[in-house]
Amino acid sequence: MNKKFFKILFFILTAQFFSLGSFVFAEESKGNLSYIPVVTPNGSTLSWTRDEDGAKVFRLTVETCKHEIAPGMIINAWCYNDQTPGPTIEAVEGDKVRIYVTNKLPEQTAVHWHGMFVPNGMDGVSGLTQKGIQPDQTFKYEFTLKQHGTFMYHSHGDEMVQIGLGTMGFFIIHPKNLIGSKIDRDYAIFLNEWFVEPGTATPNPNIMTDFNIFTFNSRAFPGTEPLVAKTGERVRIRFGNVGQESHPIHLHGHSFKVVATDGGDIPETAQWPETTVAVFPGQTRDIEFIANAGDWALHCHRRHHPMNAMGHNIAHVIGVNQDGIEQKVRKLVPGYMAMGETGMDEMNEMAGHMKGPENTLPMMGGDGPFGPVGMGGMFTILKVRDTLPDPKNPGWYPNPPGTVADVVTTEKTWSDNMVYICPMHPEVTSDKLGKCPKCGMTLKSEVKEKEEHQH
Ligand SMILES: [Cu+2]
DSSP states (O other), X not given: OHHHHHHHHHHHHHHHHHHHXXXXXXXXXXXXXXXXXXXXXXSOBOOOEEOTTSOEEEEEEEEEEEEEEETTEEEEEEEETTBSSOOBEEEETTOEEEEXXXXXXXXXXXXXXXXXXXXXXXXXXXXXXXXXXXXXXXXXXXXXXXXXXXXXXEEOSSHHHHHHTTOEEEEEEEOSSOOXXXXXXXXXXXXXXXXXXXXXXXXXXXXXXXXXXXXXXTBOBTSSOOEEEETTOEEEEEEEEOSSSOEEEEETXXXXXXXXXXXXXXXXXXXXXXXXXXXXXXXXXXXXXXXXXXXXXXXXXXXXXXXXXXXXXXXXXTTOXXXXXXXXXXXXXXXXXXXXXXOSHHHHHHHTTSOOSTTOOOSSOOEETTEEOSOXXXXXXXXXXXXXXXTTOOOSOOOOXXXXXXXXXXXXXXXXXXXXXXXXXXTOEESSOOBOTTTOOBOEEEEOOGGGGOO
């Protein structure tokens, strides 16, 4: 009896010891987190170990990889640790860091710590401050973090090709002591643009201005993960850009303040309210705001940037009457549809029904709770809820009754004169908005012949 009791006691103590041990280890590996960890949507954070001298040790391998821009499109990218952007490095001001960089690319490289105060020989400019890291070599970078803020790491060897193919990542340094207000959520989004010829998989790094794929953390909507927060929380979003274009990033439903750049914190007296922040190549910008409930669009405000692959050297036909053309062309191209007369929205509908070139994305994509969302590319959703039973998947925003814009039904309106017709099957008509039973496309409205309603 006594023996059994001691056995059980021993078991409990041992279990306690080991769980305590792993607890301490877990805390240590997270650096006794004095900060809210940054979340890199669609990305990850780099784990580290500690050397005997107290330095935090990080390991990066620069290599070629397959990267999914969104379901249906995989590119041949150049990556850190098999991903673009590379894993986010997180540390604390005052930390000594030791970063081993192994080159598995077919050519030499170097890693630059963008915006960070490092000894000149650690600055990572191939040829200027160090020898290039040759294929299969490992270099060691070592320095003490003298600042806090949002910084970046990126290739500084054959920059046009290597950065153009994806070699970039965040380096986030948290302040030693809390500065400003406490943050509840901290997100990091890398802005980038690519040119991938439809039907191919390797981005063309020689392109100077004419890009066709625009990404948040190298993902295009609908492949972008939403940002999640609770109502009233203070949210920080960090943006980084080492691309070719500037991106004015716009957030719906909120007013935010730009609180820091990669040059440092902006004094509170110098911050002003904004809804759009321009992030130029070589810049980072941190914004903060108090979250309001809803599903809010967060996107680049250049009109082509929340779009996927589009050719724009074809004539547009907005407002051009194409009656008769369709029949004539159909004799040559069966199934041809004259489109674009009323705008590009019907292209969005078609995307789901017609097959485009291999390995590219329809111009717009993704469904919302009210229909297709006419955007792609640099577009994601900030999902704010009073409660978050499933923090990973809050679903669509349950709008309070009477707060959604909708067709007027309380009085006789123009909508009574509407008939809804399938653009693909003109014989399918309905007096209500809906889908075509033959092809599933959304029916298009047309005004009925007047005499029906004349007295
Ligand atoms: Cu943009």
